Amino acid sequence: MLSRLRASLMLRPCVSSCRWTHTKEKGKPLMLNPRTNKGMAFSLQERQILGLQGLLPPKIESQDIQAMRFQRNLKKMTEPLEKYIYLMGIQERNEKLFYRVLMEDIEELMPIVYTPTVGLACTQYGHIFRRPKGLFISILDRGHIRSILDNWPETNVAAVVVTDGERILGLGDLGVFGMGIPVGKLCLYTACAGIRPERCLPVVIDVGTDNETLLKDPFYMGLYQKRDRSQLYDDLIDEFMEAVVDKYGQDTLIQFEDFGNHNAFRLMRKYREKYCTFNDDIQGLNSHHLNILCQMDRPGFKYYLKSFKILYYAALGIANLITMSMVEKGLTQDEARKKIWMFDKDGLLVKGRAQETDSNQEAFVHESPGDVQSFLDAVNVIQPTAIIGVSGAGRLFTHDVLKKMGTLNKRPIIFALSNPTTKAECTAEDAYTLTDGRCLFASGSPFDTVTLADGRVFTPGQGNNAYIFPGVALAVILSGVRHISDTVFLEAAKTLADQLTDEELAEGRLYPPLSNIREVSIQMAVKVVRFVYANNMAFRYPEPKDKDTFVRSTVWDISYDSFLPDIYEWKGMNPAPDH
Structure with missing residues (x-):
């Protein structure tokens, strides 16, 4: 644990010695404010000047030791809700320490502060x-x-x-x-x-x-x-x-x-x-699904638009973004829409269906392909390349559905994205086992590593919208965008796809490692900032010349600030006359 903390410290620039923050608060209120509280990390000078001496134990601790204490306490807890309560308690007391702990173990703690534990x-x-x-x-x-x-x-x-x-x-x-x-x-x-x-x-x-x-x-x-x-x-x-x-x-x-x-x-x-x-549920959540199309022509992902079909369960929000991406790749809008089929609680969306169709769905309502009574029937008749669920319908992707997808496709795409885990359309183990490890799988909530009988090991990808919305938000804030077009999310999806290596794709990964999400988000923000300025969507001027340096210079740092007053001498002042 200590070696990992030291390694992370080497990767993070220490700026606390040169960054000074003014505060009017003193004494107990300073410690009760999570934005200014540093616990026992207040220096001796800060304690004396800010009225903290005696309100803290004598020891002066580093943030490294504080983080180690909280991480060890978290390791002792077994229940996710218990961990959530503990983490939120840290956030309420010491904001910078909370983000330090969260960022250093993001793969383990994101499922606690976000889905599914939230x-x-x-x-x-x-x-x-x-x-x-x-x-x-x-x-x-x-x-x-x-x-x-x-x-x-x-x-x-x-x-x-x-x-x-x-x-x-x-x-x-x-x-x-x-x-x-x-x-x-x-x-x-x-x-x-x-x-x-x-x-x-x-x-x-x-x-x-x-x-x-x-x-x-x-x-x-x-x-x-x-x-x-x-x-x-x-x-x-x-x-x-x-x-x-x-x-x-x-x-x-x-x-x-x-x-x-x-x-x-x-x-x-x-x-x-x-x-x-x-x-986020209509645009942000769905734009990370566009990895399917953004990576279609790359090695290890041998799908082509001519035969590509998607069957969604209640995922209208993604349909327009998928259509935009297909059009960008050369299809007409009508051709793209014909490749997208939708299934909801009343069955397949087809013309003449007895149940009322939402006006938002009209563009994706097709002629009936045959007798479809169940989701399995839809898979058999439509023969999709990808099945994607985001409705919270539970185990919709049954064993028969998964086996059929494995029969229809060399590398079937199976996205069981509903949250929390209990609502997922299938488990990662079922998806990999019933397709003989050939599927490209992603879930909305995390699943454990899957080991098949032949010894092959698969790490399920979490199709997490956290790959999209933080980076987009950073770019929008920094560039002063007034109206967010769907093209912004399409650009974000392309950037996400670009950050996945061919080797990772060949292993079945559809997303970069979650441990690298800060860099993923920053690079996405840089690309989106370039895009919005190039397309006259930005309203914050002057336009920064070096977008990468500009974005990175704004990123919040978790190192503690110094609250020592800005003490200096008046230079060049004439002494008072001697009377």
């Missing part, structure tokens, strides 16, 4: 509650949202993640318990892309909940009422959007998260040309 934490949010994080805005606050924003202590907010809690992962309506999602997302803004945490604001909009269990739970923390679906809901969201840009500026990034589909699509259409906004 979903479990949301279901228990009122039961494990210790200290409020983020901003809570209820429908009873209509007409006063601007003054509520004024209560938030930070004034330089650049990114807002907001949810109304209606569709939390695969868990459904959790109301204000959904606050764990914006908090977790913004943790990754900082850990993955180096966006300063004080510039991030998590928000939950409380309009009630239709979850009967929560309405009977004495520990529920929101309004005890059914979800308001009247015009008042739209008025509330309108007021919220206007208040955010009025307070923080027109280029403030507003990310929508886990809204119900009936609101998510219409709100995206309503606001995307008026505000700097995107919906």
